[in-house]
Every structure is written in C-alpha cells, then in structure tokens.
Amino acid sequence: xxxxxxxxxxxxxxxxxxxxxxxxxxxxxxxxxxxxxxxxxxxxxxxxxxxxxxxxxxxxxxxxxxxxxxxxxxxxxxxxxxxxxxxxxxxxxxxxxxxxxxxxxxxxxxxxxxxxxxxxxxxxxxxxxxxxxxxxxxxxxxxxxxxxxxxxxxxxxxxxxxxxxxxxxxxxxxxxxxxxxxxxx
Amino acid sequence: xxxxxxxxxxxxxxxxxxxxxxxxxxxxxxxxxxxxxxxxxxxxxxxxxxxxxxxxxxxxxxxxxxxxxxxxxxxxxxxxxxxxxxxxxxxxxxxxxxxxxxxxxxxxxxxxxxxxxxxxxxxxxxxxxxxxxxxxxxxxxxxxxxxxxxxxxxxxxxxxxxxxxxxxxxxxxxxxxxxxxxxxxxxxxxxxxxxxxxxxxxxxxxxxxxxxxxxxxxxxxxxxxxxxxxxxxxxxxxxxxxxxxxxxxxxxxxxxxxxxxxxxxxxxxxxxxxxxxxxxxxxxxxxxxxxxxxxxxxxxxxxxxxxxxxxxxxxxxxxxxxxxxxxxxxxxxxxxxxxxxxxxxxxxxxxxxxxxxx
Numbered sequence: 001x002x003x004x005x006x007x008x009x010x011x012x013x014x015x016x017x018x019x020x021x022x023x024x025x026x027x028x029x030x031x032x033x034x035x036x037x038x039x040x041x042x043x044x045x046x047x048x049x050x051x052x053x054x055x056x057x058x059x060x061x062x063x064x065x066x067x068x069x070x071x072x073x074x075x076x077x078x079x080x081x082x083x084x085x086x087x088x089x090x091x092x093x094x095x096x097x098x099x100x101x102x103x104x105x106x107x108x109x110x111x112x113x114x115x116x117x118x119x120x121x122x123x124x125x126x127x128x129x130x131x132x133x134x135x136x137x138x139x140x141x142x143x144x145x146x147x148x149x150x151x152x153x154x155x156x157x158x159x160x161x162x163x164x165x166x167x168x169x170x171x172x173x174x175x176x177x178x179x180x181x182x183x184x185x
Numbered sequence: 186x187x188x189x190x191x192x193x194x195x196x197x198x199x200x201x202x203x204x205x206x207x208x209x210x211x212x213x214x215x216x217x218x219x220x221x222x223x224x225x226x227x228x229x230x231x232x233x234x235x236x237x238x239x240x241x242x243x244x245x246x247x248x249x250x251x252x253x254x255x256x257x258x259x260x261x262x263x264x265x266x267x268x269x270x271x272x273x274x275x276x277x278x279x280x281x282x283x284x285x286x287x288x289x290x291x292x293x294x295x296x297x298x299x300x301x302x303x304x305x306x307x308x309x310x311x312x313x314x315x316x317x318x319x320x321x322x323x324x325x326x327x328x329x330x331x332x333x334x335x336x337x338x339x340x341x342x343x344x345x346x347x348x349x350x351x352x353x354x355x356x357x358x359x360x361x362x363x364x365x366x367x368x369x370x371x372x373x374x375x376x377x378x379x380x381x382x383x384x385x386x387x388x389x390x391x392x393x394x395x396x397x398x399x400x401x402x403x404x405x406x407x408x409x410x411x412x413x414x415x416x417x418x419x420x421x422x423x424x425x426x427x428x429x430x431x432x433x434x435x436x437x438x439x440x441x442x443x444x445x446x447x448x449x450x451x452x453x454x455x456x457x458x459x460x461x462x463x464x465x466x467x468x469x470x471x472x473x474x475x476x477x478x479x480x481x482x483x484x485x486x487x488x489x490x491x492x493x494x495x496x497x498x499x500x501x502x503x504x505x506x507x508x509x510x511x512x513x514x515x516x517x518x519x520x521x522x523x524x525x526x527x528x529x530x531x532x533x534x535x536x537x538x539x540x541x542x543x
Binding site: 073074075076084085086087088089090093094100103104107108109110111112113114115116118119120 | 224226229230231232233309334335338339342343344345346348349350351352354355356357359360361391415416417418419420421423
C-alpha cells in the first residue's frame with residue numbers, strides 16, 4: 001500500500017478506497033483528503049447518527065477518562081458506585097446517565113418512570129395522562145428520539161462504548177422501520 | 186434520654202394488631218407492609234451526607250413530619266437518643282429497619298401507633314415512609330401511604346427526575362420508590378420442599394421473596410415476605426397488581442400442600458404439632474429461634490383445627506413477644522441470653538396455659 005497520495009504524490013494517503021467497476025474489476029485508490037474530495041468521494045451524509053458518530057470517532061484518540069468521571073457535586077465515581085451500590089447524590093443519575101440507563105434496563109427491564117399524579121412531578125407532567133400505546137410505529141419513533149437524545153448526551157460525555165451500543169440499536173430500529181415500511185407498502 | 190412508651194410494647198394486646206387472626210386468608214397471609222423511598226432535594230444521599238448535614242436534615246424533617254399532624258398519637262424518636270434496647274424493640278416490631286436500628290449518625294423515626302404508620306429519617310434514603318396492616322388490603326394501605334406522601338411533598342421538595350421519577354440512593358428503588366411486602370406463613374411448602382418452586386416462579390414474575398425481617402434477612406419460622414422486585418417503568422397500581430395477583434396462587438398452593446400432608450400422614454403431622462405445643466407449654470428454657478420454629482408449627486396446628494386450645498391471636502402475639510428485646514422489656518431490665526431463655530420459656534408457658542388455652 002502506498003504511503004503517499006497516488007494523485008498528488010505529496011500528502012500522506014489517508015483515504016483508502018476500493019472502487020468496483022461495472023465489469024466487476026476492482027481498483028484500489030489511496031488518496032490524501034484534498035485529492036479525495038476532488039475525486040468526488042461521497043461525504044458521509046446520513047444526518048444524525050453518522051455525523052455524531054464521526055464526531056465521536058474523531059475524539060477517540062484524545063480521551064479515555066470515562067471511567068474516572070466524577071460527579072462535581074459529591075465526587076462519586078462510577079467505580080465507587082459499583083463497589084458500594086449506592087449513589088452519593090441525585091446528580092449522579094445525570095452524571096453517569098449513559099451507564100445508569102443500561103443498569104436500570106437490567107434491573108427493572110425499563111429505564112423510564114411511569115408515574116401519573118406524582119406529587120413531586122412538575123405540574124404539567126403530573127396532570128397529563130400517559131401517552132396511549134396504540135400502534136408499534138409511534139412507540140418505535142419515540143424510542144428512536146430517545147436513543148438519539150441519549151447518543152448526543154453520551155458523546156458529549158465522551159463515553160464511546162455506550163455510544164457504539166446506542167448507535168447499533170438506532171441502526172437496528174431504522175432498519176426495522178424500513179423493512180416494515182417496505183412490506184406494508 | 187428519650188424513652189419509648191415501653192408499657193405499650195410490653196402489652197401483648199398491642200403486639201399482634203398488625204397481624205391477621207381472622208379474615209379470608211389469615212391462615213396464610215399474615216400482614217402487609219408498603220413503603221415509599223424518598224430523598225430531599227439539595228441534600229446529598231446518605232452515603233455522602235456529613236454528620237453536620239445529616240443533623241440539619243434530621244431537624245428539618247422532624248419539624249415537618251410533626252407539623253403534618255397526621256394523628257394525635259404521632260411521635261418522633263431520634264435513634265441516637267434511644268437506649269439500645271428501645272432500638273431493638275422498634276426493629277422487632279418492624280417499625281424500623283435493621284439498618285436504622287444498628288446504624289450510626291443522626292437518624293430517627295416518626296410514627297403513629299394508631300395509624301400503623303412509620304417514617305424513617307436518614308435510613309438508606311432520607312425518608313422511608315411505611316404503613317402496615319393485617320391481611321392483604323394492599324389498595325387500602327397504598328391509599329393511606331399516598332396521602333402521607335402527598336402531605337410531606339407539600340412541605341419538602343423531593344429529589345425527582347423527569348425520566349427516572351423519584352431518585353433513590355440505590356437504583357433498585359428508583360422510579361416509584363414503592364415496595365409492597367406481604368408476609369406469608371408457608372410451613373407446608375417449606376416442609377414439602379416445594380418452596381424452591383415458589384422461589385423460581387416468583388422470580389420469573391419479577392417478585393422477590395425475603396426473610397422475616399425483610400431485605401437481606403434469612404427466613405425464620407416459615408415466614409416469608411413476598412415483594413415486588415422492580416420499582417421503575419410500572420405505575421404504583423401495576424406494581425400493586427403484580428403482587429396481589431400472585432397471592433391467591435400462593436395461598437392456594439400452601440393450602441393444597443397442607444391438605445396433602447394431612448391426608449398423607451395425618452397422625453404424623455398431628456404428632457409434630459402437638460409435640461411443638463407440648464414443648465412450648467412445658468419447656469423451662471427456650472431461645473428465640475426455637476420458639477419461633479415451634480410457634481410456627483402451633484400456628485399451623487391452630488389454622489388446621491388440629492389444636493383447639495390456643496387462639497390464633499395469642500399465637501401471633503407470642504411470635505412478637507418472644508423476640509429478645511420484647512422479653513427484656515417484660516422483665517423491665519437488660520437480660521443476658523441465658524436469662525432471656527428462662528424468662529421466654531416462662532412467659533410462653535403462662536400465655537399458653539392462660540384463659541385462652543385449655
């Protein structure tokens with residue numbers, strides 16, 4: 001594999017492409033970023049997930065401090081929580097959100113509270129009835145929305161293992177929706 | 186030093202009022218306890234609460250709880266100010282947990298005897314509200330508890346998250362913070378070793394089976410607490426339904442096995458029950474574990490009509506009164522273990538040969 005860009009022969013090749021021609025023959029190209037653009041390489045364009053995941057990948061080599069993340073309020077780390085089984089303050093649920101969600105899923109089989117009329121809930125939420133679960137589609141799209149939100153949050157927190165897990169789940173649901181839509185149509 | 190109203194605790198009439206001795210399923214369903222776990226906003230959870238802030242929070246909550254005026258007989262006891270014996274007494278009555286009784290730091294309990302209500306302060310969570318009742322009136326108890334919860338919420342800002350609900354120190358309680366525990370007497374299922382199957386079946390239904398004193402305790406005298414395992418993702422009503430749905434099945438299973446044992450080895454069972462009664466009626470020394478085991482058999486004997494003498498109410502009372510701290514308040518002094526065993530044996534003898542037993 002060539003180290004330099006096959007086109008300009010100056011820059012290091014960072015984009016590696018395998019083009020398959022109509023006849024079935026393969027052409028390998030090793031280009032620098034500039035030349036790759038000129039060559040008309042498609043830009044990753046799927047809106048949310050891929051852009052977010054690219055952002056995430058760009059950061060991977062700079063950060064590995066997920067495990068040492070600390071709650072700014074009570075100094076709890078997730079490691080300490082795992083050892084003791086008790087959180088230090090209410091903020092921990094938000095600070096360790098990306099790990100709390102799978103934990104709750106494991107323990108409760110759910111990660112969202114269902115509580116109409118909770119005395120402590122904000123007035124608007126307390127009075128409104130729970131959303132009716134009619135068809136599968138609105139539920140799925142609700143889950144997608146939630147997953148995308150979660151993904152943004154874990155990327156912000158630089159928790160990549162969790163991000164990858166959520167990304168896979170999103171792709172799985174998107175595929176299901178597409179397949180389902182095609183079958184119905 | 187604050188004093189518990191010991192005369193209340195030493196009176197057997199008060200001991201069994203939260204246990205069922207009549208009603209449709211009293212032969213199996215003993216009592217129900219429902220609790221809610223709550224924390225106060227802007228205070229760290231218990232594991233990160235400094236002595237100073239724990240004290241501040243206790244004072245804050247004590248004033249608000251007493252200000253609720255839930256009942257004329259409401260009282261509050263700071264655990265640090267109580268004698269060891271009084272703490273054990275509250276624990277044996279299930280009014281406080283083992284963690285609160287034997288823990289340390291500023292903590293307390295608010296309770297109303299007439300309303301069978303207790304609120305623990307600075308336990309694993311800042312607040313643990315609980316109500317008790319005989320039998321299985323789950324909905325009625327939940328209603329009572331909710332009312333208290335709402336009144337406290339009017340005074341105190343709870344830690345609440347839009348997605349996770351009520352936040353708790355341990356994530357196993359998050360969401361509703363609700364735990365419904367029903368105490369069952371299952372001697373036949375234990376004897377026939379079918380209890381294992383019950384454990385497996387209830388685990389599949391997301392229900393937990395715990396020991397006599399609740400979480401983390403082993404079972405004693407064939408008494409078990411069945412409770413909901415999950416607290417998140419289901420409404421309070423749904424959780425209530427999950428537990429109440431399984432109760433008739435457990436009652437039915439226990440009764441079927443009781444009948445089967447009676448048919449299979451009638452005289453053998455009768456013999457065991459009469460022997461248990463005999464030991465309790467005549468022993469000169471008995472420890473609390475043996476007393477509980479024998480009282481369990483006597484309870485079964487009374488429910489099956491094998492024993493005509495003692496009333497179920499008296500047996501229930503003895504189950505409470507024969508515990509170590511209760512034995513000591515009967516004597517009005519601290520007793521060594523050997524002394525307790527003598528006093529316990531004497532007390533049980535007297536109660537079983539009293540006017541309620543022939």
